[in-house]
Amino acid sequence: MEELQKESVDVAELMEMRAQVYGMLARLYRVEVDTKTLDELRGMRFPTATGNTKADEGYHQLFAYLKNTWDDSVTELAIDYVRTFIGHGVNGYSAAYPFESVYTSERRLLMQEARAEVLQTLRDNGLKRGSWTEGEDHIALELEFMQRMSLRCAEALRENNDDEAFECVEKMSAFLEDHLLNWVPMLVADMRMYARTMFYQGLAQLTIGQLEQDQVVLTELLESAQQAA
Amino acid sequence: MASPFSDAADAMDALEIISFEEEFDPLAVDNEELNQDEMDDDNPYDIVDYPLIRNMPEGMRREAVFTPARQGSAQQAILSMVHRNPARRPVLMGIVKLCEGGCPSTEITAQVNEWQQHNRSVYSPMTLCRMLERAGALCLEMPETADEQEDIEAGVAYLEITESVDPVWHATDAGLEVYDLLMGGDPFRKIVLGEDVKYLEVYESVMDFVAEKPRSREEIENLVDTFDIVKKPRRFGGHFIDMLEQTDAIIWRDRAWNMTDLGMRLLPEVKAARG
Numbered sequence: 001m002e003e004l005q006k007e008s009v010d011v012a013e014l015m016e017m018r019a020q021v022y023g024m025l026a027r028l029y030r031v032e033v034d035t036k037t038l039d040e041l042r043g044m045r046f047p048t049a050t051g052n053t054k055a056d057e058g059y060h061q062l063f064a065y066l067k068n069t070w071d072d073s074v075t076e077l078a079i080d081y082v083r084t085f086i087g088h089g090v091n092g093y094s095a096a097y098p099f100e101s102v103y104t105s106e107r108r109l110l111m112q113e114a115r116a117e118v119l120q121t122l123r124d125n126g127l128k129r130g131s132w133t134e135g136e137d138h139i140a141l142e143l144e145f146m147q148r149m150s151l152r153c154a155e156a157l158r159e160n161n162d163d164e165a166f167e168c169v170e171k172m173s174a175f176l177e178d179h180l181l182n183w184v185p186m187l188v189a190d191m192r193m194y195a196r197t198m199f200y201q202g203l204a205q206l207t208i209g210q211l212e213q214d215q216v217v218l219t220e221l222l223e224s225a226q227q228a229a
Numbered sequence: 230m231a232s233p234f235s236d237a238a239d240a241m242d243a244l245e246i247i248s249f250e251e252e253f254d255p256l257a258v259d260n261e262e263l264n265q266d267e268m269d270d271d272n273p274y275d276i277v278d279y280p281l282i283r284n285m286p287e288g289m290r291r292e293a294v295f296t297p298a299r300q301g302s303a304q305q306a307i308l309s310m311v312h313r314n315p316a317r318r319p320v321l322m323g324i325v326k327l328c329e330g331g332c333p334s335t336e337i338t339a340q341v342n343e344w345q346q347h348n349r350s351v352y353s354p355m356t357l358c359r360m361l362e363r364a365g366a367l368c369l370e371m372p373e374t375a376d377e378q379e380d381i382e383a384g385v386a387y388l389e390i391t392e393s394v395d396p397v398w399h400a401t402d403a404g405l406e407v408y409d410l411l412m413g414g415d416p417f418r419k420i421v422l423g424e425d426v427k428y429l430e431v432y433e434s435v436m437d438f439v440a441e442k443p444r445s446r447e448e449i450e451n452l453v454d455t456f457d458i459v460k461k462p463r464r465f466g467g468h469f470i471d472m473l474e475q476t477d478a479i480i481w482r483d484r485a486w487n488m489t490d491l492g493m494r495l496l497p498e499v500k501a502a503r504g
Contacts, residue, residue, distance in 0.1 A: 045380065045387035060388070067374050067390045071334050072355040 011165075011221070015154035018217070021210055022147035028203055029085075029098055030140035032078040042066050052213040058206025065198035080197040087194070096190030100137035103183040111135050114179070118142065121175060125149070139187065139207075142180055146172055146214075166225050173218040180211055295364045303365025303403035310364045311411065317357065318411070319477060319489075320344050324357060325366050325408045328400040334358070335395050347482045358398055366404030370397045414495050417476035421495075422502055425472060428464065431456050433499045435469050436478065436492060443485035446470060 027037065046063040050056055087095025092108040105112035115137040122128060122136055122145065129136055153168035184207060191204035295310035297303040311318050323344055327337060334355060341354035352360070361367040372394050380387045400408075421432050431453060438444055438452055450466030453459055470486065473479040478492035488496075 042390050045389055048379065048386040048388060063388045063390070067392075068371065068394050070394050070396055071338055071353075072359065075353065075356060075359075 012154040012157040014217070015150045015157065018214065019147045019150035019154065022143050022150060025203070025207055025210065026140045026143035026147060029138070029143065032081040033074060033199075035074055038066075038069060038074060038077075042069065050209070050213065052209040054205050055209025055213055058202045058204070058209050061198045061202025061205060063202075065202060076197060077199055080195055080200050084191055084195045084200050096187055096194050098139040098187060099135055100139075100142065100179060100183045101135060103186045114183075118145075118179065121145070121179075125171070137179075139180075139184065142175075145175065146180070149175075162225075166222075169218055169221050169225070173215075173222060176211065176215055176218065181215060184208060184211055295360070297365045303401065304407055306364040307361070307366045307404060307407040308410075310360060311407070315475070316348065317350060317352070319480060320348075320350070321357060321361060321366075322408050322412050322477075324354075324361060324398075325400045325404040326412070328367055328398045329405060331370070331397045331399045333395045333397050337398060347484075361404065362398075366401055366407065367398050368401055370399060372396060412477060412491060414476075414491060414498075417478055417491070417495050418498070420472050420476055421478075421499065426502075428458060428469070429499065429503055431459060431464075431469060432473070433496075433503055435466075435473065436488065436496050436499060439479055439486055440488045440493065440496060443483060443487045445485055449486065 033041070041062070044066075046059040048056065048059070050059070084096055085098050087097075089095075092102070097103075097108075097110075099110055100114035100118065101110050101112035102108045104114045115135045118137045118141070122141075125145075125148075127145065127148065129141070132138075132141065149168050149172045153165050153172070156162075156164035156168060188204040188208045192201055195201050195204065295306040295313075297306050300306040300309050311321055314321065320341060324337060324341065327340060337358060338354040341357065350357075358367055358369075362369060374394060375392055380389050421429070425432070434452060434456075435449055438449065446466065449470055453464070453466040453469055459465075470479070473492070474481070474486075477489055478495055479486045480489050481487075
């Protein structure tokens with residue numbers, strides 16, 4: 001029994017760590033980096049061997065950029081954010097548009113089926129957009145969904161509510177496969193094409209590495225839970 | 230009870246829906262091919278006289294980016310940029326002088342913030358440096374960072390940032406040449422001792438007056454109005470303030486006009502010219 005409880009606490013910690021990484025990624029995609037965020041990033045510790053080569057490369061590129069940041073870096077990052085995610089053209093191919101609809105609709109349009117599905121998922125889980133004024137299928141919102149579900153899972157584990165925790169893991173796994181992994185590989189490929197700073201190059205690698213690694217973790221958790229049942 | 234929508238309904242009656250022909254395609258219209266003589270006031274295609282950017286006269290067009298490649302040389306790019314940003318000229322030139330021999334960016338930021346305390350700008354100090362860099366007046370030297378620091382905790386290795394970098398800006402030869410050209414007093418001599426030489430007496434008095442202590446615009450205007458030469462043709466105090474400011478002899482600081490170091494150096498030349 002004690003063994004089982006210890007395992008739950010370890011998984012809860014794991015969920016909280018995942019929530020932190022998802023939270024950081026969501027923040028970096030939501031808006032440009034400001035001075036406060038840059039200071040926080042500089043205070044971070046960057047793991048060198050996560051078990052996923054893309055995540056390792058991403059962390060290393062972020063580290064390489066952040067160790068040389070100075071007064072002008074916030075402006076430089078703001079310029080690169082616009083270049084990477086907003087662009088100047090109107091042809092639909094001028095930036096790595098961070099919306100799932102763009103990558104999953106035939107004509108690369110916003111507010112398509114993917115947005116409706118994400119909106120429904122958010123509603124099913126008692127979530128709605130707050131100050132956000134754009135489509136819910138923005139990568140920042142999808143990553144934040146994963147963050148919130150991880151925190152819910154951690155809370156359920158700490159309260160020994162295994163059924164709810166299992167449900168959260170199932171939902172995260174489904175959302176990861178049905179949505180994030182369905183389009184983010186294409187987004188990060190585009191990000192690597194448009195981003196000029198090592199920061200956004202690294203963010204692209206870290207994002208895909210984190211998602212791939214998370215898929216493995218969630219699958220293992222589901223399998224072990226099913227075996228235990 | 231009146232319908233809450235009555236006003237809206239009245240408004241709808243008062244408006245007509247503008248209808249264009251169905252095949253109208255605004256992107257298909259090429260105003261280069263339109264004949265103005267055939268136009269009339271009701272013609273929806275009549276856009277030739279509207280102030281579109283592509284209708285802007287050639288003489289009004291200005292470059293927004295100043296680079297040696299666009300303007301032909303670094304010196305020309307710097308001069309054009311300073312000319313197009315007259316309110317930033319003292320600060321831009323101040324940065325160039327500050328960077329003679331190299332200056333860390335934190336020091337530039339502190340100095341520029343102080344300079345711009347009474348002449349605010351939407352440009353941050355580093356944006357001004359980047360503009361000067363693009364024009365060829367400055368170059369940036371990034372310092373070497375220390376080797377990566379690894380910290381191992383519970384078998385996991387982490388990289389940590391342990392130091393901050395403070396890049397050093399250096400003025401280029403072209404930047405310093407433009408500084409000498411603009412801040413050596415030549416523009417002042419060209420205007421005050423050249424084009425405006427008949428008002429030399431007025432300039433001398435204004436400069437003496439401001440050299441005594443910082444003066445308001447009103448005080449300078451009252452002083453200028455005491456001279457007969459400004460009566461016809463009429464010259465107001467503002468003209469002399471503008472000329473002295475443009476030539477960097479005076480500067481607005483602490484809600485008053487102050488003499489600059491350059492102005493103080495040029496004052497004896499004015500007195501000598503007056504004989």
